[in-house]
Structure formats: structure tokens, C-alpha cells
Amino acid sequence: MVVKREYPQLPFRSLPEAFLKRARAKSEKTFEIFKHNGSWFKRTFKESAHKVLSISAALLKLGLKKQDKVAILSQTRSEWALCDLAIQTAGCVTVPIYPNISPETISFILKDSESKVIFVERLKNLKGVELGGVEHVIVFDHDDTEKTESVITLDEFEKSGEPFRHNIDIDILGLDDVATIVYTSGTTGVPKGVMLTYGNILSMVHSVSQVIYPMEDDVIFAWLPFAHIFGRLIIFYSVFNGVQVAYAEGLTKILENIKDIKPTLFPSVPRIYEKAYERIKSMAKGNKAKIFELAESIGEKYVEYTKNNETPPPHILMLYKLFDKLLFSKVREAFGGRIRLCISGGASLDPKIAKFFTACGIKLLEGYGLTETASVVSVNRENKFKFGSIGLPIPFVEIKVAEDGELLIKAPSVMVGYYKRDAETKEVFTEDGWFKTGDIVEIDEEGFIFFKGRKKNIIVTSFGKNIAPEPLEAELQSFPIIESVAIFGDEKPFLVALISLNREEVMKFAKELNIQGSYEEIVRSEKIRNFVKEIIDRFNEKRPSFEKIYRFEIVPDSWTAETGELTPTLKVKKYLIYQKYKDLIESMYHQD
Numbered sequence: 001m002v003v004k005r006e007y008p009q010l011p012f013r014s015l016p017e018a019f020l021k022r023a024r025a026k027s028e029k030t031f032e033i034f035k036h037n038g039s040w041f042k043r044t045f046k047e048s049a050h051k052v053l054s055i056s057a058a059l060l061k062l063g064l065k066k067q068d069k070v071a072i073l074s075q076t077r078s079e080w081a082l083c084d085l086a087i088q089t090a091g092c093v094t095v096p097i098y099p100n101i102s103p104e105t106i107s108f109i110l111k112d113s114e115s116k117v118i119f120v121e122r123l124k125n126l127k128g129v130e131l132g133g134v135e136h137v138i139v140f141d142h143d144d145t146e147k148t149e150s151v152i153t154l155d156e157f158e159k160s161g162e163p164f165r166h167n168i169d170i171d172i173l174g175l176d177d178v179a180t181i182v183y184t185s186g187t188t189g190v191p192k193g194v195m196l197t198y199g200n201i202l203s204m205v206h207s208v209s210q211v212i213y214p215m216e217d218d219v220i221f222a223w224l225p226f227a228h229i230f231g232r233l234i235i236f237y238s239v240f241n242g243v244q245v246a247y248a249e250g251l252t253k254i255l256e257n258i259k260d261i262k263p264t265l266f267p268s269v270p271r272i273y274e275k276a277y278e279r280i281k282s283m284a285k286g287n288k289a290k291i292f293e294l295a296e297s298i299g300e301k302y303v304e305y306t307k308n309n310e311t312p313p314p315h316i317l318m319l320y321k322l323f324d325k326l327l328f329s330k331v332r333e334a335f336g337g338r339i340r341l342c343i344s345g346g347a348s349l350d351p352k353i354a355k356f357f358t359a360c361g362i363k364l365l366e367g368y369g370l371t372e373t374a375s376v377v378s379v380n381r382e383n384k385f386k387f388g389s390i391g392l393p394i395p396f397v398e399i400k401v402a403e404d405g406e407l408l409i410k411a412p413s414v415m416v417g418y419y420k421r422d423a424e425t426k427e428v429f430t431e432d433g434w435f436k437t438g439d440i441v442e443i444d445e446e447g448f449i450f451f452k453g454r455k456k457n458i459i460v461t462s463f464g465k466n467i468a469p470e471p472l473e474a475e476l477q478s479f480p481i482i483e484s485v486a487i488f489g490d491e492k493p494f495l496v497a498l499i500s501l502n503r504e505e506v507m508k509f510a511k512e513l514n515i516q517g518s519y520e521e522i523v524r525s526e527k528i529r530n531f532v533k534e535i536i537d538r539f540n541e542k543r544p545s546f547e548k549i550y551r552f553e554i555v556p557d558s559w560t561a562e563t564g565e566l567t568p569t570l571k572v573k574k575y576l577i578y579q580k581y582k583d584l585i586e587s588m589y590h591q592d
Contacts, residue, residue: 007175007199007412008396010206014173014198015239016052016089022242023049031238033219033246033261034078040260045242048082051158055086056168058161062117062136066091066172069113069181071134072226073097073106074121077247079140079154080226081235083119084180091172094180095193096227100562103128105191109183110134113193113419119154175199181419182229182371193419194229194371204374204413205236207394211381212265212341214241219338221263223248230345233375234267255334262336269346270353270474271570273364277353278480280331295323299359307358307385324361331360341382343367347571348451348474351387366390368451370437372428373397374413377437378449389448390441399449400434406455407441408434440468457574459489465546467495472539472547473572479535481505484559484566486577487549488585494550496588498581499532500559520556529554551588555581 012018023031027046034041059070070087072094074080087094095113097106099121107130110118117136120126126137135150142153152160179198183191220238222245224231238245246261248254254272284292302320305312312320332339342357342364349366357364367379368390377399380391393399397411414435417425428436440452453468460466469487476485476497483502489495501523509515509531510522522528532554540548559565565577578585 004176005197005199005412005414005416007203008206010175010199010202012202012240013175014088014170014177015179015201015236016085016170016173018202019052019085019239020049020089020170022239026242029242030244032078032081033244035247035249035257043078050165051082052085052089053165053168054158054162055083055154056089056161057164058157059086059090059092059117060168061161061164064090064092064116067178068092069095069115071095071097071110071113071115071118072120073099073118073125074140074226075099075250076222076224076226076231077121077140079119079121081245083138083154084226084232084235085239088173088179089168089170091177093178096180096182096232098225098227098561099125102564103130107132109191109193113181113183123151173198175202178416180232182227182232184371192421192424194415195417195419196374196415200374200413200415201236202240203396203411204376204394205233205240207396207413208233208237208376208379209241210395211379212237212343214243215264215340218243218265219261219263220245220265220267221248221258221261222246223251223254223257224267224269228346229371229375230267230269230369233369236375258336259334262338264338264340265343266335266339266341267343267345269570270344270349271347273342273344273349273353273357274478277356282480292327294319295327296356296359298323299328300355303355303359320359328360331357332362335362341365343379345369345376348470350474350478352478354387368439368449372415372435372437373409373411374415377409377411377413380448386444386446386448388450389444390451391449392447393449399443401441401443402436404455405440405442405452407437407439407449409437410434459487459495460491461489461495461546462491462493467547469495469574472549476535476539476549481509481531482535484572486572486574488574488578492589494546495548496585497536497549497552498577498585499552499554500557500565501528501532501554503558523554523556551591553584553588555584 023045028044030042031045031048032043070092072080072083084094095115097109111132115134118134119138121140123139137151138154138157140154175198177198178195179201180196181193183193220234222234226232234245246263248257281292298316298319301316302312339362342362344364345367354364354366365380365385367376369376376394377397378391378393400408402408438455440455442450442452453470457469458466459469473485473487476482481502482499484500486498487495503519506522513527515522515525515527536549536552565573567573
């Protein structure tokens with residue numbers, strides 16, 4: 001089964017056409033900003049287009065045909081974006097792969113997608129990977145590359161195609177051609193390849209550009225993994241609108257890089273905003289803590305007035321100006337001083353954090369999207385937003401709510417199907433063509449959508465109570481010492497929680513209370529457990545009985561994407577955590 005889509009009137013027929021037209025019109029303007037050997041460099045549209053066409057010609061020299069699959073396995077960087085565009089310019093299909101997933105999953109994706117070529121950051125990324133039908137490996141970093149007939153560096157590969165770059169014909173590409181197959185990160189099972197056409201992608205980014213309007217001097221900050229559809233939106237948006245993209249050096253360098261780059265647009269997952277908020281708050285000690293609380297309170301009041309286009313009362317205005325000088329302006333400066341919009345997606349965002357950053361003059365808007373919808377479905381607007389909501393549908397997206405609360409979508413951005421999985425494609429569509437998101441939502445009288453939880457993650461207790469665990473987990477994770485939470489209780493009389501702690505906060509806490517020992521010993525100490533219990537007790541005070549956490553256990557492990565407990569966008573893989581800690585979870589239901 002392949003689902004056909006009707007697309008709106010679009011200015012381009014493919015992403016390569018969009019990029020090459022933008023490159024001709026803005027040839028000497030900066031397209032990419034990246035760091036190399038400790039220094040920042042800029043590359044113009046003309047220079048980037050030259051590279052894209054050369055790499056594309058080199059792919060065609062290998063004998064690749066239209067719609068052949070080519071994989072990319074790398075962290076976010078300039079080469080990723082250029083190779084993605086080059087693959088599509090050659091008429092092929094990009095298959096993005098996360099660099100921090102298991103060799104078994106990488107092997108599965110390469111085999112399932114029938115990829116013939118792979119671009120890889122380093123050869124060591126392929127350790128333990130079965131290449132299957134992959135015939136050529138092109139390596140970005142050549143310090144560990146042994147040149148063979150099937151392995152070549154990107155520099156050499158690009159040079160081999162340069163003489164033939166003028167022979168590229170992008171007129172063979174159309175809206176119904178598949179541009180990419182994106183494998184879902186899989187919080188519930190085996191990854192599925194989502195087929196997205198140029199029509200899907202272009203109609204989505206066309207709609208997004210009407211509500212997040214591009215500015216001539218925009219610089220988008222790119223740290224999100226391009227293997228995820230939200231991260232890939234950065235490439236789509238910058239190509240479609242001809243705006244600059246700047247690449248972070250990595251997750252640990254985000255704040256440092258932001259100060260250097262001074263971006264205007266910052267897309268991210270909630271955990272980054274949460275960590276930044278926790279860090280700012282933790283710096284306020286003693287009397288400063290009281291000042292922070294008052295500043296936050298005044299900031300929230302100020303934002304409530306201004307978002308409704310109302311003038312704050314004189315005393316609020318006066319206090320806001322004072323706290324802007326003491327705190328808010330410093331936060332702006334830490335984020336580079338030029339950010340006009342932050343966009344949060346991939347998971348639920350605590351409204352308190354959105355209000356805080358918005359009070360700082362960094363407007364933080366929450367949105368919602370899926371791989372199956374080429375990314376964005378809804379987003380709050382710059383001048384029309386509600387904290388706690390995932391916004392309003394973008395243009396050309398129709399929504400409705402099923403009887404059980406599931407969000408249903410009709411849009412030109414909805415995928416054409418799962419690769420080689422007709423039966424599973426059929427399962428996610430209603431008989432009259434609505435895509436079933438699997439997400440439970442509520443819609444208010446103004447059309448704002450409020451996310452309530454994943455349909456598959458809904459906990460049904462033995463008393464028949466339906467509970468969405470995500471908002472509860474997010475609230476507990478707002479405490480600095482708690483890194484990740486997994487709540488369980490399906491077909492059980494009450495909820496229990498597994499908690500993974502923030503190592504840095506634990507060691508800081510241990511030092512203050514003079515708790516001796518290794519990290520594992522400290523985590524198991526009575527003082528740490530009592531501190532976490534106090535957090536759970538405070539959490540429970542605000543909850544009805546069926547939403548209270550009756551028992552919890554602290555695990556000494558850190559949950560990461562590398563170790564498999566989290567998806568690359570930092571969502572908890574509940575099924576895997578249950579399998580890993582099944583005995584511990586079940587033991588909580590058998591305590592006296």
C-alpha cells in the first residue's frame with residue numbers, strides 16, 4: 001500500500017531545485033558556519049553548491065540509479081547536510097542513521113533499506129556492523145581511513161566528481177519522488193522506514209515558513225541529530241528559505257558555541273532548556289535564591305500581560321526592568337544575545353520553563369510533529385501562543401480528535417507509507433484516509449492543542465484508571481537531581497517509578513552533606529534516598545490517589561541513547577527499561 005498525496009502549489013519540485021535556485025540567487029552570501037581545527041569558518045551558497053554537485057556527480061559515477069538508497073551515519077555537521085543534498089541531487093534516496101545506536105540496529109537499517117553506499121563520519125562507526133549490500137564507504141574524517149577499492153575519503157570522492165558536476169540533471173525529480181526514508185527511533189519496537197516524498201517535505205516547510213517567517217539575517221543553530229526528522233527540518237528550512245545554518249561542535253559545546261555564533265533561531269528538545277534552567281537556578285544560592293524566585297514570579301506576570309497585548313501595571317513594569325538588568329539580560333547574553341525564537345519539540349515542555357525563557361526575552365514556543373508527517377504538525381505562533389499547548393495546526397494541516405482522544409491528521413505532509421510494510425501502513429490510516437498519530441490530545445475553544453500522552457503508553461491500572469505517564473515523568477525530571485524517570489503501573493493497583501539521577505548533582509549533594517564513597521555507594525545511601533523521597537512526597541501532595549507514586553527505586557545507571565534506554569531525542573524507551581529492570585519493578589508490588 002502506498003498512500004498518494006495531493007500537494008499545494010509549491011515554488012519548487014524538489015529540495016535540490018530549491019537549494020540550487022537559492023544558491024544562484026544568493027551565491028556570495030553565507031550558507032554554512034562551522035568550526036574546523038579550533039576556528040570558525042563560513043562557506044557561501046556558491047561554495048556549498050559546488051561541493052554538492054561534485055559529490056552528486058561522484059555518486060552517479062558509481063553507477064547509482066534514480067531512487068537507489070544511500071545512507072549517512074554521522075553526528076550533525078556540514079558534511080552531513082551537503083551529502084544529504086548531494087544524494088538527492090543525484091536522484092537517490094537518503095537513509096539517515098543515528099551514530100550512537102547499536103551495530104545490530106545499523107545493520108538492520110542498511111539491510112532493510114537496501115542501501116548501496118554509506119557516508120560515515122569515521123570508520124570506527126562501522127565496527128561490528130554488517131554492511132549487507134553496501135558496496136562503497138565514503139569517510140568524512142580520514143585520520144583512521146585505510147584506502148581500499150570500496151573505502152574512500154569524502155575529499156577524494158568529491159574531487160573524483162568535480163569534472164562532471166555540470167552534467168547533473170535535477171529536472172528528473174518531481175514531487176512524488178521519495179526523497180528520504182527515515183527510520184523511526186523506536187520507543188516501542190523495531191524501527192520502520194518512513195517514506196517521505198519531496199511533496200511531503202516541501203509542503204511541510206512551505207507551511208512552517210508561513211508561521212515562522214524567515215528573516216534575511218537569520219542564523220539557525222544546528223545541534224539536533226540530522227538523523228531525526230526535527231533536526232532535519234533545519235536543513236529543509238534553510239534550503240527552502242535561503243538562510244544560514246550554523247553547526248554546533250557537539251552536545252557539550254552548545255552554550256559555548258551559541259555565544260560565538262549568536263544565532264537567531266534555536267530549535268531543540270525540552271531537555272536542553274530544562275538543563276539550562278536548572279543550571280541558572282542552581283547558581284542562585286542564599287539570598288540570591290529568593291531574588292531568583294521573585295524575578296521568576298514577576299517575569300511570569302509580565303509575560304501574561306504582554307502575550308495578551310496588555311500593558312503591565314506600573315509596579316510590575318518597574319520590577320521587571322530591575323530584574324531584566326539583574327538576571328534576564330544575562331540569560332539573553334548567554335544565548336548569544338540575538339535569539340528571536342526558540343522552538344521546542346520532540347517531547348513535552350514544562351510551561352514554567354517556557355515562561356521563564358520568554359520572560360528573559362527569548363521567546364520559547366512549543367510545537368509538535370512526527371516522522372510520519374515530515375516533521376511539524378502544529379506550533380505556537382510568535383504573537384499567538386499558550387504555554388503548555390503544542391500550538392495551532394500549521395497551514396494545510398487538518399486535524400480532528402477520535403472518540404478515544406487520539407489525534408487524527410490529514411495533510412499533504414503525511415508520509416506515503418512505511419518502506420516494504422504495506423500492512424503496517426494500512427494500520428495507521430482510517431478507512432477514510434486520516435493518519436492515526438497514536439497521541440492523545442485535547443483541543444480548546446481557540447483551537448490550541450494540548451498533548452496528554454502516547455496512546456500506547458497510557459497506563460490502565462487494575463482499578464480501571466487511565467493515566468498518561470509523560471506529564472508526571474516530566475514534572476519529576478524538573479528537579480535538578482533527577483535525570484530520567486520511568487513510571488509503571490499497567491494492570492497494577494498503583495504507580496511505581498524507576499529513577500536515574502544526575503551524577504553531577506548527586507556528587508554536589510554528597511559533598512555538601514559529607515557523604516563518602518563511590519557514586520554507586522552514594523546513590524544507594526539513605527540520605528540520597530530520603531532526599532528523593534521528599535521530592536516524591538511533594539509531587540504526591542498535588543495528585544489524586546491514582547496518580548501518586550507509591551513506591552520508587554533509584555538505579556545507579558545513567559540512561560543514555562548510547563546504552564539504549566533513551567531514544568536519540570532523549571525519550572525513555574519504556575519497553576526496554578521494563579525488560580532490563582523487570583525483577584526490580586515487580587518487586588515493588590510485593591513489598592510489605
